Amino acid sequence: MALPALAIFVVFGVVPLVGVLLLSFTQWDGLGAINAAGLSNWRTVLSDPGLPHSLFVTFEIMILSWAVQTPISLLLGVFLAGRQRYRAVLAVLYFVPLLLSSAAIAITYKALLDPNFGLGAGLHLDFLAQDWLGRDHLALGVVIFVVSWQFIPFHSLIYQGGVRQIPTTLYEAASIDGAGRIRQFFSITVPQLKYTIITSSTLMVVGSLTFFDLIFVLTAGGPGDATRVLALDMYKRGFQANLMGPASVIAVLLVLIGLALALLLRRLGGSTTASQQEGA
Amino acid sequence: MTTSRRNFLRLSAGSAAMAAGLAACGTSGPKSTGESTGGGATGTGATYWYLTGQPQQGLREAQVKRFNAANPDSALKTNTFQNDAFKQKIKTAIGAGEGPTLIWGWGGGGLKSYVDAGQVEDLTSWFGENAALKESIFPSAFGAATVGGKIYAMPVETTTPIVLFYNRSAFEKIGAEPPQSWGDIMDLVPKFNDKGIAPFSLGGQSRWTSMMWLEFLFDRIGGTEVFQNIFDGKANGWSDPSAIKALEEMQKLIKAGGFIKGFSSITADSNADQALLYTGKAAMMVHGAWTYGGMKADGGKFVTDGKLGYMNFPPVDGGKGDPSTTVGNPGQYLSISAKASDAEKQVAKKFLATSTLDDASVDAWVKAGSIPVVKSSGEKLASVTDKFDAEWLKFVYDTSSKAKTFGQSWDQALSPTAAATLLDNIAKLFQLSISPQQFADSMNGVIGK
Numbered sequence: 001m002a003l004p005a006l007a008i009f010v011v012f013g014v015v016p017l018v019g020v021l022l023l024s025f026t027q028w029d030g031l032g033a034i035n036a037a038g039l040s041n042w043r044t045v046l047s048d049p050g051l052p053h054s055l056f057v058t059f060e061i062m063i064l065s066w067a068v069q070t071p072i073s074l075l076l077g078v079f080l081a082g083r084q085r086y087r088a089v090l091a092v093l094y095f096v097p098l099l100l101s102s103a104a105i106a107i108t109y110k111a112l113l114d115p116n117f118g119l120g121a122g123l124h125l126d127f128l129a130q131d132w133l134g135r136d137h138l139a140l141g142v143v144i145f146v147v148s149w150q151f152i153p154f155h156s157l158i159y160q161g162g163v164r165q166i167p168t169t170l171y172e173a174a175s176i177d178g179a180g181r182i183r184q185f186f187s188i189t190v191p192q193l194k195y196t197i198i199t200s201s202t203l204m205v206v207g208s209l210t211f212f213d214l215i216f217v218l219t220a221g222g223p224g225d226a227t228r229v230l231a232l233d234m235y236k237r238g239f240q241a242n243l244m245g246p247a248s249v250i251a252v253l254l255v256l257i258g259l260a261l262a263l264l265l266r267r268l269g270g271s272t273t274a275s276q277q278e279g280a
Numbered sequence: 281m282t283t284s285r286r287n288f289l290r291l292s293a294g295s296a297a298m299a300a301g302l303a304a305c306g307t308s309g310p311k312s313t314g315e316s317t318g319g320g321a322t323g324t325g326a327t328y329w330y331l332t333g334q335p336q337q338g339l340r341e342a343q344v345k346r347f348n349a350a351n352p353d354s355a356l357k358t359n360t361f362q363n364d365a366f367k368q369k370i371k372t373a374i375g376a377g378e379g380p381t382l383i384w385g386w387g388g389g390g391l392k393s394y395v396d397a398g399q400v401e402d403l404t405s406w407f408g409e410n411a412a413l414k415e416s417i418f419p420s421a422f423g424a425a426t427v428g429g430k431i432y433a434m435p436v437e438t439t440t441p442i443v444l445f446y447n448r449s450a451f452e453k454i455g456a457e458p459p460q461s462w463g464d465i466m467d468l469v470p471k472f473n474d475k476g477i478a479p480f481s482l483g484g485q486s487r488w489t490s491m492m493w494l495e496f497l498f499d500r501i502g503g504t505e506v507f508q509n510i511f512d513g514k515a516n517g518w519s520d521p522s523a524i525k526a527l528e529e530m531q532k533l534i535k536a537g538g539f540i541k542g543f544s545s546i547t548a549d550s551n552a553d554q555a556l557l558y559t560g561k562a563a564m565m566v567h568g569a570w571t572y573g574g575m576k577a578d579g580g581k582f583v584t585d586g587k588l589g590y591m592n593f594p595p596v597d598g599g600k601g602d603p604s605t606t607v608g609n610p611g612q613y614l615s616i617s618a619k620a621s622d623a624e625k626q627v628a629k630k631f632l633a634t635s636t637l638d639d640a641s642v643d644a645w646v647k648a649g650s651i652p653v654v655k656s657s658g659e660k661l662a663s664v665t666d667k668f669d670a671e672w673l674k675f676v677y678d679t680s681s682k683a684k685t686f687g688q689s690w691d692q693a694l695s696p697t698a699a700a701t702l703l704d705n706i707a708k709l710f711q712l713s714i715s716p717q718q719f720a721d722s723m724n725g726v727i728g729k
Binding site: 029030031032033110111113114115116117130131132133134135139219220222223224225236237239240241242243 | 368371372374375393394396397398399484485487540541542543544545546547550552555556561695696697699700701704707708711713
């Protein structure tokens, strides 16, 4: 049973990974011959003053979008875990952004945010008619907002599932002890969702390393380099500047960072597979 | 996301722009026609990949149809792609030895990278044998097809210079005349701003839009040799005193409020920059000739009421450049894959000679509102019945054919590596986050790369 899965993993996972690692030690413009380049690509990329900036922007977007998404998703998930019919309808509505492609979302937001022909100008709402994508901090804010708008539904769904797993007996017991809803939320729901939070956070954090399409269409890394995340940096070097070697270096860095973060989050969650009901 | 002059293919407005945006992310694959293999030159028969977007697409289809009808034994197989999808696909395909027989492109630095990799056929001797064909094409179009003194592509399709467009109503509102010099431009800026009209529209997020300004300023201030030196790989070419002066003038105009508020977040793909001009929110716009069609189609009565004015970029007082010089796309280019079989190469050459700039094509291009890269296009102008189109086409023809030099857009002329750095730095220059000297220093670092 495991053999086909292993074969697929080797062909589509390990082979490209090794390929990229090898490419990072070569000089290649994507067209001609591939020449060995030793460590020169690594030296170029690691000494490039643009790299710390891209790293910073990547982590900035990762952390801020996590900080925005997690509480909202958690609250929405708890709310939607109730059983009334109208919540099912709302859940469907909330889920809609997830069904749209990132490129379509980016194009739509770009049109809505256009300072001259967008929502603000159309409705004569001056505060909305900002140069949203033309100023460093505004553009970063827009990226985080749009990312959150797109992915909160997905994480709400995860939390909704998590909340429904919590035995109702816990809440019944808490009620008898006189705990209010807020107390129940912090003393039962949140601790019981520990693993859900870790799963959701891992997906957010590792996923944010690959934010590319949305940013590419929305800001193309601009204005200047304000939203140039690592994945975009990789694309620009590889496919726009024809520098496959340095682009591969960034790809390897992305893999390493992703692995490190996933392991870190796993450690935070503890490696035991103990039941969530432990101590219940 | 970038693009043609590459982007002229987007003149067909909103829906096409959206599709191009989607295609950029790989959600829209190639569309094959007929019995196309979808693969490339490895199959049997010659192949030709070209771009979608009207009216160009229809013209290309008609060319292939005519050719295939006349040569049923050696029919061309075609694939079509969205602009951005094509740019990725063609490079990858050629690198993998899976490219088409006929390689459509923009010449210049991109072509040079194919030449350096030994991927395209040297056409010099073929043009020697077909002297009449070579003679019929604008000489200025061959610059971007030539690498190291050898011709590697045939100039085809249309010439599209960059033009200074203006809105006549906006000028009436402030009671001023269109600018005759750079000084006039600087004088007009406060006058327009006082009336709440932006002096210039600019789709700054696209970056190559801003680049067109530098192309003209470098030329008007220092003459064509400033960029020629850079192109030739002369060390520190970007810090030539004329270049620094041009960069300073550029930032002066930006600081004076020469461009519409929020230009850094406007893209050319959405044609919002054109809309700013025809809605009168901006008075002028430096943009490619390919935008004329878009403004005529989307601008209501803007063109047909005679509100659209246009001129070549004015001289800079005391500058060394020849004011007839223009920049932009001297043409589009078709190369033949060096990896194709001899039979396929023969078919491709036959197509180049008989179907790309034949009478029917020239006629169709002129009817579609463009000037094809052949001298005979001048004679066709008389057949244009629409008064505004006739005037416009004559202007484009004169600008292209009388230009002392027709410079190729920098991002096409330079290698992809240098072009990527250039566009990044131009965005920062226009945001005033780097100084002219810093711009020159970064650019000097990629000369010859």
